[in-house]
Amino acid sequence: MPLSHPIRFGANYVPSAGWFHSWLDLSPDAVRRDFADLAGIGLDHVRIFPIWPWLQPNRGLIRRRGVDDLLTVIDIAAEFGLSVAVDLLQGHLSSFDFLPSWVLTWHRRSLFTDPDVRAGLAAYAAAVAGAVAGRGNVFAVTLGNEVNNLYPANPTTPEASTRWAAELIDVVRAAAPGLLSLHSLYDATWYDPAHPFHPADNVDLGDLTTVHSWVFNGVSAVDGPLGPATVTHADYLVELAAATSLDPARPVWLQEVGAPRPDVPEADAPAFVRATLEAVTANPALWGVTWWCSHDLDRSLADFPDREYDLGLFTVGHRAKPAAAELASAIEECRRAARTAAxxxxxxxxxxxxxxxxxRAEVAPGSAFHTEWVRLRQAGPLAIVTTGRADDAGHLSARGIDAVLTQA
Incomplete structure (x- = not known):
């Protein structure tokens, strides 16, 4: 993706009425109201989450009504000039897992390793990706939302995890050859030494790399809600991804970033938005930013972690929150500014x-390497390069690196 291409800005779509349960009785008018909110602050895309067991309640059945509802939401997005990325496997959302009965109870089997489950998933991926590929405003299909959250309830190994994702990426590419095909993992893949989903999967599988930046992973405890470690965490993840990729030009999509309470108090949310975006949009590898999330969660819905209720840019009553105004301002400024290869x-x-x-623990938040990177990052944009590529002039030039620093 050339540097002159504008950075994409969007939101992960959480319906204001009924959360993702709203897919069970879709209201097109409610979706229109939500998308009007998002278009009104200058966003250009949404990432949407159809619920896997409601589309494929049996391994041999894909509900046409569910697919049609998905296409309806995509068409409504087009009414507001919004392009769409579709996640296939939900999978995991906001501490709840949505798995069909044919992988549970008496049928319990790992969705990552069982051949029958994998065959069912391939049929589902082909059907849904093929359906959405016919809509001109769809630009990407992601295998699922943080599918590594479904481990350890679904046992796997690093080798099986890689094969699972690679097979499904091939299915999506065959069904929707004009769309980006993506693999999405939460940050244990970068920081947890024992995690069975490896960093190489992030940067090898799919058409670009996705990262999810959540400061409740311990980074906010390093220096507080507006400290340099906290507000540069998204940029740090983008850099880890760029340093790990064999392709120095591979773009990185900040597919999730948000201001979770209590790590980021409500009063600090606008400043967190501003500082986070100022840091990460200076990164030449950045393809786009998709905020989590569009709308708050109604507190009449029970049993969510408390932070999940107030992550929205808008309230359930469609009031734009201060973070939304700050995001809109930052987007406008970013689009006015020329993107240069500094x-x-x-x-x-x-x-x-x-x-x-x-x-992986040696680069996790609070590690010696992370601490030094944060210290040096305060002076301006700072890349990461591994020892094996530090003398590769072509790699350094492609990533805009003009000097290599060592830890103090």
């Missing part, structure tokens, strides 16, 4: 996450 230094990292996933 040079920057890189901090040398002796951990290669591609080949040494067992060393």
């Amino acid at each position: 040079r920057r230094p890189a901090l040398l990292c002796d951990v290669d996450l591609r080949t040494e996933p067992e060393r």
